Amino acid sequence: MASAAIRPTIRFSPKASTDPCLPPWDTCHLFSRCRNRTVTSLRSSLISSDLLGTNRSVDPVLKCNRIRSTVSATATPAEVMEQTPPKTDSKISTIVDVDLGDRSYPIYIGPGLLDQHDLLQRHVHGKRVLVVTNTTIAPLYLDKVINALTSGNSKISVDSVILPDGEKYKDMDTLMKIFDKAIESRFDRRCTFVALGGGVIGDMCGFAAAAFLRGVNFIQIPTTVMAQVDSSVGGKTGINHRLGKNLIGAFYQPQCVLVDIDTLNTLPDRELASGLAEVVKYGLIRDPEFFEWQEKNMQALLARDPSTLAYAIKRSCENKAEVVALDEKEGGLRATLNLGHTFGHAIETGFGYGQWLHGEAVAAGMVMAVDMSYRLGWIDESIVKRAFNILQQANLPTGPPEVMTVEMFKSYMAVDKKVADGLLRLILLKGSLGNCVFTGDYDRKALDDTLRAFCKS
Template structure:
């Protein structure tokens, strides 16, 4: 087992990475407050891992909340089911919520924990590659709104993250590939060595070789840990973690949540950010092609859906958390391995990127 530490003073916590961790209940026990534990999971994950988790929680009064599976259920309305379950079980302010699932479950359980009785303890057990390398770490929680992704939420840190790599064995390929998108992201924004490694070892990763998985999860968590520790509430550098996300969120919202996987939309978004960076003279054609080729190696899409025309795409992008006083800001690449947040692009250049991507 590897431990990566997230350093946030009194909100610091460990990420445990390894195989067979679900069975090691002492890891959880150290981070559970009180005697009441609510496990928030979904219909896909519950039959696979819920019993195993419950086995390690014998001493606690446990409640289960099983939500439908998919980004389209990441809503305030479905979140109500968590509150209903907690209150029906008369769970107190000293209860602990455990998210057992992918990014959607982690975001929803985390937001529920942030709000229930104005804040209760929270543990992340990510079961997808995307959640293990990105969304379970750093405290971003929330739900979608029909008009925009992740528009309602909170910064709320977990007490620990337990990434059991065994859970990746049941992941379908599309989910695995979507997770790789966020790993490529770390390479592009700040970790050229990781980028090169991915180019050379993509086959091992696609074959789910355990050493390859462990390497990318640990490396991704280290990258995320450094950024989050430097800027917990995204007033600066943390925004670079959103490379491809403004484009990607437009695709997810525009196509209807759940149609595209988050990682797929982010992959296209990163290709678009590379394209825009090239138009600004920052990346060469060779470098952009290197980005596209790596995304393709990971079986990820690089072109935006025809169903969203350029005008609609721009409209969808206007609702983004990085907009300041009407100015859209995007994460772009000064060079491979070096991301910046910039509003220094002419509208017609952004339009050209959108048109070129379709």
């Protein structure tokens, strides 16, 4: 069977996933999963009074609901599976550290964190804060965030700028609104920008913080699964150009990322599923145990079981933190986090920004990348099926929209950031589940065949 036969763009209803035995990790690929986790100083730990400062009070809820969620740097797969939290406990509070020397920062994950005012305030620099958010999120969480920033601290003043919602506004004109607000309000270098929203807000606020007065502090408060598991972590910021996604931007790290999983209560189902595409990605490229866990827990994730969601977010952040710590500026390894994204960005640009959510385009792109990997003979058919099935379970597209043609893909993929000296490099799976390569060394026919299989013309 050619995997290319799998190309519907309609949504499938969930069904049970396959669950094959996982082969042992192999060691044949340059960018295969890092064996020795101790090469990073990834720290995943409970929020403790020590970490928050010994003189600061810790919310009783946090104290009472701590559970063991630390992932050891040398944990075996079996141990990792055991660390899945019990479904009945909805409170998980962890810190995942992103280790980047003097640019290191914590990711706080848990429920009710926006009520932990101290957590946010300790990362504010200066007396003035600019909250950047959008028309959807502002009515839901802006007051809560302003309260978290100012409660018990009368010295802090907060301004906000509310942008239109959606990927199509991730452009220079909208970015200028942030600069206009900051400059007209006479913000100076001793200030903090806070991104409150999804990936678009985080990317734009982060780039504005990087460029305003050549760099001010910023904090990420992601409110979508997509932003919580991926875009808020690692310092990639930027805006789109009419010819391509994220072509203008900066690597710029936040002071902290605060993931209050309670904000997911207001997230539309379609947005939830979009974020799960990136969760699936981590399993496919480097974490087969996590993939297996997802196969077992996809329904609980879609049903928004808090502890299941929190675990998926934590595990995703750990994967991302580990990669970013090893390759902040995307010299090679970090590019593997873009599985399916080159196809996906072409869909987003060609179909029109905002027609599909980012994760929807990435899901279709991952199916195409997996298909191409199979055509190259680099993976077994079982991986093709499992990837297709889990994305289908998550109610995500498994092929591009009909409007996309082979020529559109080729044209938009040619401006991808991973092109080097004219050669398009792709992230492709190779070997057993959880292994991938980032390479320009592949048979062009396989790419052509995949594009033709997924496009009507």
